[in-house]
Amino acid sequence: MNLQVPMDGLIEGSLVALGAAGVTLTYGTLRFGHFAHGELVSVGAYIALLVGGVVAAAMPALRVTWGGATATPALAFGLLAGALGAGALALVLDALVYRRLRERGATMTVAMASFGVSMALRALLEACFSARPRYYSEELSIAIDFGFARLAPDRLVVLVLVALVFAALGLYTTRTRMGREMRAVGENPLLAQVVGIDVARVVRATWWLGGAVAGVAGVGLGLLVQIRPSMGAALLLPMFAAAIVGGLGSLRGALWGGLLVGGGEALAVAWVGAEWRAAVSFALLVLVLIVRPYGLFGRAT
């Protein structure tokens, strides 16, 4: 049995899910659609490119690869830096722009400002790195035939990475104090404040976490496709669609939503043609808005 299309969908979808997890975290706590989330993805990818490159140059021993993958231990340092950097950027953006607008109480103005931030960040990336695509490695990750599907080792690396991050996210939001406080603030910020939760701290933690997860998604995307200033912007609609399909605010929803979008895209590529891939997210989004606007795992409000 040939499982190429489902496997492709699973891998693409896992990255969409990772991005959607960040979108859903910010939305769950702050109640606004963050249009610059895609740029956090791109920034994470570029930071990893720079740091990974520096580490590889400084310590040639870290340039080894295993099993035909192009991902090196040096890139793992890049991944760490990318996640930290994207998380830090999210915090800075909140402190500089979003928090001030939020205090004025205009939710849609925050969303509008995030659209401006997205444009400025993307243009800044292009000004710094030019629009030319970059790669973590010049070598090719040769696909291995598993019988049911042909998969490049890099894709398996990404799949494992996403699974680990999601497991960690799930544990963090359900088992730690901060994770529970995040969900409490999302449910009812006023009540959360009354019971003594430091809402400002929770908001910072949410931005940081959402940004860091976006950074990881950026490295994954850079490993699978290519690194370009517009890479995150291209992921924005799939991420939003996945978050809404799954139900805004639900981490489990982001995972299933992402896999659904990825699966749909893989089918579209196989049946209709790769150029129509981006329409899949939109079609799913519209379908959910008609049938079940609160998403698969969301609750009607």
Next chain:
Amino acid sequence: MNLDWVGWLTYVCSFGVLVLVQAVACLGLNLQWGQTGLFNVGVAGIVAIGAYASAIATAVAQVGAVGLGLPVPVGCLFAMGIAGAASALIGVLTLRLRADYLAITTFGVAVVVDLVARNATTLTGGPLGMSAIARPFASLAVPLLGHALITLAWVAVVVLLVYLGLERLVGSPWGRVLRALREDERAAAALGKSPTRYRLQAFALGGALMGLAGALEAHTLGFIAPENFTAAFTFQIWAMLIIGGAGNNRGALLGSLLVVSLWSVTGLLAGSVLPPDLQARGAALRLVAIGVLLALAILLRPRGLLGEQVAVSRHLDEADS
């Protein structure tokens, strides 16, 4: 010397046309956001629908391309109808839901319109776009400057009509309901005004104006391509409205003038100062500049240069005195 002067005046005319065309889209956005508080992130998509609709409607059918061969004014009305209907459809889908859903859906529409423009080649010409689009008065035997002046004149008349019509609408009871809904939905609903219905009307009408802007762009440039309608375009229209003053039609016009001026001046500067290999980066930096300007405007002067005029009642002053 004389020749230089003519060239400069022609440039000013085409600059004016650019300002006026984008002003129409900005006026449409003002109706949606400024008056009604509806967040549309897909302005470029709706404008593109209008541009392609009118270009296709006025084109002469030939092998490998679709065309209806209609006159330009009919094409413009057709563009308004299609863009308005598309906006109404988006509204029907999302206006009963959370405000963010509208924003995200309009973003998706822009992505899909871009996709169709690039890939439905028989209809849209694909990535290369459509050229030789009908331009009114193009057959008149006048020099280049004459054509530039005529184009500026007819576009100015269209913009004036749109502006006067909008001013009337905004001052009418209908316009008051929109602002009432924006400020306090529950209070307005308690007075028997259906929030969804009024918002839908404002969104569709704003979308129709964006469609008109697209049609004007097609018929003044004579050429359209997917590259004209990217997210950067949406961003520019938003910057115009926020900087000029959301909720004020004159603010929308002023914002168009300022942003297009800034765009042209920085473009000329970048073109003359930067070496060719850095031009693309310079263009990117222009977007950063407008983005920073926009963020500053939102933070420091949220009402824009010309804020919304508070119009509670024309008779309030008399009652006070």
